[in-house]
Amino acid sequence: MSSPESSPYKATEAAEHTETRKTEWPLWEIFIRGQHGLSHRHVGSLHAADAEMAIKNARDVYTRRNEGVSIWAVEASAIAASSPEEKGALYEPANDKVYRHPTFFDIPDEVGAM
Amino acid sequence: MYAQMIKSTGQGVKSLDEMEPQERAFQERIDAGGKIEPKDWMPDGYRKNLIRQIGQHAHSEIVGQLPEGNWITRAPTLERKAILLAKVQDEAGHGLYLYCAAETLGVTRDDLTRDLLSGKMKYSSIFNYPTLTWADMGAVGWLVDGAAIMNQVPLQRTSYGPYARAMVRICKEESFHQRQGFDIMMKMAKGTDAQRKMAQDALNRFWGPALMMFGPSDAESVHSAQSMAWKIKMNSNDELRQKFVDQTAPQAEYLGLTIPDETCKLNEETGHYDFAQPDWDEFFDVLKGNGPCNTERLEARNKAWDDGRWVREGLLAHAAKKRSAKMAAE
Ligand SMILES: [Fe+2]
Ligand SMILES: [Fe+2]
Ligand SMILES: [Fe+2]
Numbered sequence: 001m002s003s004p005e006s007s008p009y010k011a012t013e014a015a016e017h018t019e020t021r022k023t024e025w026p027l028w029e030i031f032i033r034g035q036h037g038l039s040h041r042h043v044g045s046l047h048a049a050d051a052e053m054a055i056k057n058a059r060d061v062y063t064r065r066n067e068g069v070s071i072w073a074v075e076a077s078a079i080a081a082s083s084p085e086e087k088g089a090l091y092e093p094a095n096d097k098v099y100r101h102p103t104f105f106d107i108p109d110e111v112g113a114m
Numbered sequence: 115m116y117a118q119m120i121k122s123t124g125q126g127v128k129s130l131d132e133m134e135p136q137e138r139a140f141q142e143r144i145d146a147g148g149k150i151e152p153k154d155w156m157p158d159g160y161r162k163n164l165i166r167q168i169g170q171h172a173h174s175e176i177v178g179q180l181p182e183g184n185w186i187t188r189a190p191t192l193e194r195k196a197i198l199l200a201k202v203q204d205e206a207g208h209g210l211y212l213y214c215a216a217e218t219l220g221v222t223r224d225d226l227t228r229d230l231l232s233g234k235m236k237y238s239s240i241f242n243y244p245t246l247t248w249a250d251m252g253a254v255g256w257l258v259d260g261a262a263i264m265n266q267v268p269l270q271r272t273s274y275g276p277y278a279r280a281m282v283r284i285c286k287e288e289s290f291h292q293r294q295g296f297d298i299m300m301k302m303a304k305g306t307d308a309q310r311k312m313a314q315d316a317l318n319r320f321w322g323p324a325l326m327m328f329g330p331s332d333a334e335s336v337h338s339a340q341s342m343a344w345k346i347k348m349n350s351n352d353e354l355r356q357k358f359v360d361q362t363a364p365q366a367e368y369l370g371l372t373i374p375d376e377t378c379k380l381n382e383e384t385g386h387y388d389f390a391q392p393d394w395d396e397f398f399d400v401l402k403g404n405g406p407c408n409t410e411r412l413e414a415r416n417k418a419w420d421d422g423r424w425v426r427e428g429l430l431a432h433a434a435k436k437r438s439a440k441m442a443a444e
């Protein structure tokens with residue numbers, strides 16, 4: 001995910017403007033489905049006052065060259081994301097099930113393609 | 115480049131042994147060609163540096179619309195006008211992709227915009243030069259976008275995921291920009307005497323400022339060494355400048371135009387073009403705010419921000435009203 005929950009970052013030259021945040025248009029994450037029948041894919045984010053405007057802006061920002069046939073706009077604050085620190089524990093159940101991969105099984109050559 | 119003179123920690127690059135385990139894991143991941151993503155741990159200096167660099171790059175795309183926007187209403191044909199309009203719109207898009215990448219680091223677009231408007235953050239020196247004739251539209255696309263491409267192509271491999279992905283999108287669009295510029299130059303260089311003169315004049319004025327885009331030599335800079343270790347800078351300034359000259363000099367020759375530098379010649383021994391350094395005093399002066407258009411550019415951005423205020427606030431109020439009407443109906 002690109003940018004859910006942009007928590008104010010203090011220690012930079014660009015950050016003491018707390019009063020800005022109140023008047024700023026909310027952040028939307030944009031997902032686009034391309035021409036060839038694939039799923040919607042995250043392309044980036046943008047600011048818009050409401051959903052309708054988010055979709056219009058997404059058309060201008062992310063599909064100037066026919067990149068998509070369908071747009072989803074999701075308010076960034078509505079996205080739940082896994083955290084990188086949990087990576088080990090979160091994926092551990094999958095790691096020890098090597099038999100889920102077809103290459104785990106040896107099929108004799110004479111059986112043919114499988 | 116679009117981001118010039120970015121300062122890092124200034125402390126020199128730490129070796130892996132000097133690092134705490136967390137930072138060592140971070141650096142090893144970068145060394146192995148891995149990507150750092152928004153929620154991953156990162157050193158404060160890396161975050162700070164990236165905010166400056168991506169922010170300055172974004173500002174350059176936005177301010178960079180002004181010198182070209184200047185000619186939209188006066189383009190010589192309807193086709194040229196439509197092309198220029200599309201090009202300038204792309205630059206707005208580039209600014210937005212980059213603000214979006216910067217926002218993943220914890221600043222907001224409005225934070226960055228305020229620092230641009232107050233003069234606290236910079237944009238590329240190149241956009242403080244005026245565009246005086248239609249041939250300048252050719253020179254800007256050919257030279258300025260051409261120089262930008264030199265820097266942006268390697269940045270597609272930068273270590274910060276959102277920045278790298280923004281660069282991929284940008285690079286896809288840049289070659290249209292450079293080609294439309296070169297196309298204008300071809301038309302003019304092969305046109306009437308007056309047109310050829312205009313094209314030569316544009317090259318004369320933009321050559322030095324285009325070389326300055328890469329920034330002064332940073333072979334000795336600790337800031338650059340750190341940025342390179344973090345893979346947020348991929349090549350030295352001199353390396354990219356040389357590449358740019360090597361690519362551009364033969365193109366000028368094709369156009370029948372003369373690069374305003376008598377020393378600019380292919381060096382048989384090195385296989386590269388020799389060339390003279392641009393006027394670095396002028397560069398530092400422009401950075402300080404004394405270029406021909408610094409005041410005009412910042413005024414234009416401030417005016418756009420101030421004039422747009424009622425729109426930003428009005429649409430927000432409208433959205434809130436719609437939301438509460440919808441809630442009342444449910
Ligand atoms: Fe651009
Ligand atoms: Fe550009
Ligand atoms: Fe461009």
